Amino acid sequence: xSKELIRLTDCVVKYDDEVVLDRLNLYIxxxxxxxxxxxxxxGKTTTLRIIGGFQKxxxxxxxxxxxxxxxxxxxxxxxxxxxxxxALFTHMNIFENVAFGLRIQKRPEKEIEQRVEEALELVxxxxxxxxxxxxxxxxxxQRVAIARAIVxxxxxxxxxxxxGALDLKLRxxxxxxxxxxxxQVGITFIYVTHDQEEALTMSDTVVVMDKGNIQQIGxxxxxxxxxxxxxxxxxxxxxxxxxxxxxxxxxxxxxxKKFACLDGGFAPGEAVDVVIRPEDIDIVxxxxxxLTGTVTEVTFKGMHYDIIVDFQGFKWLIxxxxxxxxxxxxGVKIDPDGFHIMKKSRYSGMFGxxxxxxxEYDELxxxxxxxDEE
Amino acid sequence: MKKNGLFSRLLILLCFLxxxxxxxxxxxxxxxxxxxxxxxxxxxxxxxxxxFHNGMILNALxxxxxxxxxxxxxxxxxGTAAAIGFRNLRRRTxxxxxxxNNIPLTNADIITGVSMMLxxxxxxxxxxxxxxxxxxxxxxxxxxxxxxxxxxFDVPNVILSVTPKLRQLDPNIYEAAQDLGDHGFHAFRKVVxxxxxxxxxxxxxxxxxxxxxxxxxxxxxxxxxxxxxxxxIYSMAKKRVxxxxxxxxxxxxxxxxxxxxxxxxxxxRQDRQARKxxxxxxxx
Numbered sequence: 189x190s191k192e193l194i195r196l197t198d199c200v201v202k203y204d205d206e207v208v209l210d211r212l213n214l215y216i217x218x219x220x221x222x223x224x225x226x227x228x229x230x231g232k233t234t235t236l237r238i239i240g241g242f243q244k245x246x247x248x249x250x251x252x253x254x255x256x257x258x259x260x261x262x263x264x265x266x267x268x269x270x271x272x273x274x275a276l277f278t279h280m281n282i283f284e285n286v287a288f289g290l291r292i293q294k295r296p297e298k299e300i301e302q303r304v305e306e307a308l309e310l311v312x313x314x315x316x317x318x319x320x321x322x323x324x325x326x327x328x329x330q331r332v333a334i335a336r337a338i339v340x341x342x343x344x345x346x347x348x349x350x351x352g353a354l355d356l357k358l359r360x361x362x363x364x365x366x367x368x369x370x371x372q373v374g375i376t377f378i379y380v381t382h383d384q385e386e387a388l389t390m391s392d393t394v395v396v397m398d399k400g401n402i403q404q405i406g407x408x409x410x411x412x413x414x415x416x417x418x419x420x421x422x423x424x425x426x427x428x429x430x431x432x433x434x435x436x437x438x439x440x441x442x443x444x445k446k447f448a449c450l451d452g453g454f455a456p457g458e459a460v461d462v463v464i465r466p467e468d469i470d471i472v473x474x475x476x477x478x479l480t481g482t483v484t485e486v487t488f489k490g491m492h493y494d495i496i497v498d499f500q501g502f503k504w505l506i507x508x509x510x511x512x513x514x515x516x517x518x519g520v521k522i523d524p525d526g527f528h529i530m531k532k533s534r535y536s537g538m539f540g541x542x543x544x545x546x547x548e549y550d551e552l553x554x555x556x557x558x559x560d561e562e
Numbered sequence: 563m564k565k566n567g568l569f570s571r572l573l574i575l576l577c578f579l580x581x582x583x584x585x586x587x588x589x590x591x592x593x594x595x596x597x598x599x600x601x602x603x604x605x606x607x608x609x610x611x612x613x614f615h616n617g618m619i620l621n622a623l624x625x626x627x628x629x630x631x632x633x634x635x636x637x638x639x640x641g642t643a644a645a646i647g648f649r650n651l652r653r654r655t656x657x658x659x660x661x662x663n664n665i666p667l668t669n670a671d672i673i674t675g676v677s678m679m680l681x682x683x684x685x686x687x688x689x690x691x692x693x694x695x696x697x698x699x700x701x702x703x704x705x706x707x708x709x710x711x712x713x714x715f716d717v718p719n720v721i722l723s724v725t726p727k728l729r730q731l732d733p734n735i736y737e738a739a740q741d742l743g744d745h746g747f748h749a750f751r752k753v754v755x756x757x758x759x760x761x762x763x764x765x766x767x768x769x770x771x772x773x774x775x776x777x778x779x780x781x782x783x784x785x786x787x788x789x790x791x792x793x794x795i796y797s798m799a800k801k802r803v804x805x806x807x808x809x810x811x812x813x814x815x816x817x818x819x820x821x822x823x824x825x826x827x828x829x830x831r832q833d834r835q836a837r838k839x840x841x842x843x844x845x846x
Contacts, residue, residue: 240737240741241740242737261740261745262740262741262745263740263741263742263743263745267741268741268742269737269738269741271732271734271738272734273732273733273734274732275732275737276732276738277738277753277757278757279756279757288739288742288744288752289742292742292743292744293743322835322838336742337742340743
């Protein structure tokens with residue numbers, strides 16, 4: 189990719205004794221779409237605020253284009269932000285909102301008019317200048333916030349969960365549109381979200397964070413196919429994570445049986461976490477199965493069924509288009525490329541068991557997460 | 563239910579009658595042609611005319627308006643600044659500050675008045691005994707002590723009316739201005755102040771109303787030479803009961819009612835707007 193634009197080295201943020209960021213190291217390339225992804229309280233918003241200049245790291249350095257900018261106040265940074273609740277100025281009309289930054293720069297009136305109209309066209313709101321903020325829907329307010337930031341031609345646009353308040357349909361449309369805007373204006377986007385699907389859809393690079401630490405940095409494909417630890421595997425998509433060992437390269441042992449896989453490079457007999465994605469499991473008749481289990485729960489999801497299968501007390505999630513009734517004995521077959529082997533980490537054993545699985549519980553979780561993020 | 567409806571309506575009517583009967587009598591008798599407080603002798607505006615020929619009353623009117631306006635403006639600036647400061651504190655410190663702020667509101671006026679009088683007396687004698695004597699400037703309780711007292715009891719009320727507006731404010735609004743290249747007081751004036759302006763203006767009007775209204779605290783802090791309208795009414799009522807008092811009281815009552823109506827109408831309109839804004843935000 190292109191050259192490096194922003195670098196954070198050893199950034200620590202502490203409130204009293206609470207460590208919000210723990211020695212964070214990250215570099216961001218010019219013109220890339222980078223997403224900071226993680227659950228609430230993982231430090232992703234704090235990282236964004238450090239880049240925006242609203243938060244000073246307790247220790248560590250921030251570099252922009254090679255210059256240290258720790259002490260540069262926000263109004264002098266070539267960075268603009270789209271805030272979570274938009275932070276539009278409700279006493280001004282749309283035109284004045286978008287023109288705010290240009291007026292501070294004391295641009296000539298003609299240029300202001302032209303650039304504001306261009307920005308409004310970019311976000312699909314041409315001619316909306318005279319409207320009041322209150323007369324717009326949430327999705328439109330969101331676009332105004334983007335126009336207000338982009339009109340200043342920043343080198344970097346920071347977006348703090350900008351789609352959090354929108355409904356699902358609108359959110360999907362905006363994801364596509366945001367990506368389009370980013371390619372059109374050709375600047376760096378740094379995007380904060382707790383929604384893994386959003387991150388995978390839009391990003392060039394995804395940074396998965398938890399508890400103030402970066403868990404993994406990579407392309408969406410890397411993050412999904414080659415998660416580094418149980419946290420990433422569980423947070424990105426659905427994963428069954430099973431204890432296993434690696435007797436030799438390309439062979440993994442679990443449930444007392446050997447399976448062929450594609451991974452290697454572990455010490456002989458090393459204990460590992462084995463990740464199997466629910467969609468990589470084929471259901472076969474019992475006698476052909478590498479493993480056999482009992483179906484304990486079936487949920488219809490539209491395109492597929494989510495079925496929970498008990499394998500000797502450890503419950504797996506399997507996504508399949510074939511219906512198997514509760515109580516049925518089934519066999520499963522997993523191709524070698526369906527296994528992903530991870531080294532043990534501090535997250536081992538915390539994720540990947542679907543014993544307490546419930547589809548409603550999942551949705552509840554997502555809602556509360558969106559609310560208490562600050 | 564219907565029977566109950568009639569009964570409760572009657573009850574409300576009685577309640578209002580009890581509440582407003584004294585004021586009604588006052589207003590009616592301010593237009594009475596005779597000095598009697600019992601006999602209606604016909605309509606007249608004489609007492610109002612006389613009121614505006616009474617030098618003492620006009621002087622007190624001037625003092626009252628000057629103190630109220632000055633105190634309201636100064637308290638609004640101080641109270642708004644304090645409310646913003648409170649907002650930026652940590653939650654625990656903030657709740658301590660709010661409690662401290664609320665104590666003067668519930669404290670008995672007479673205690674506030676007496677304690678301020680004592681403080682001012684102490685300050686005056688300390689000043690006159692030391693630096694004042696050297697400089698040849700003698701200080702007495704009067705307009706300035708009255709003004710300070712009024713500012714003191716106005717500030718908590720301003721804080722109380724600005725705080726809710728700050729709570730409704732988008733937490734990132736000031737940062738948004740900074741982000742777009744603005745900073746310092748200019749950014750505050752451009753984006754924060756307009757958003758909280760309704761609360762600030764309400765605070766100003768409430769402070770002004772309270773100052774016009776106040777008797778007890780003024781009585782103790784105004785010194786010997788300065789008098790506010792309410793103090794004039796009190797002293798007139800002690801000497802002889804004149805219908806002029808009725809006229810003066812009616813005018814003050816009308817002024818205060820008018821201000822309170824303005825505040826309430828403003829608040830109702832703002833609530834409606836806030837509700838509308840919330841609806842558009844949640845209706846997506």
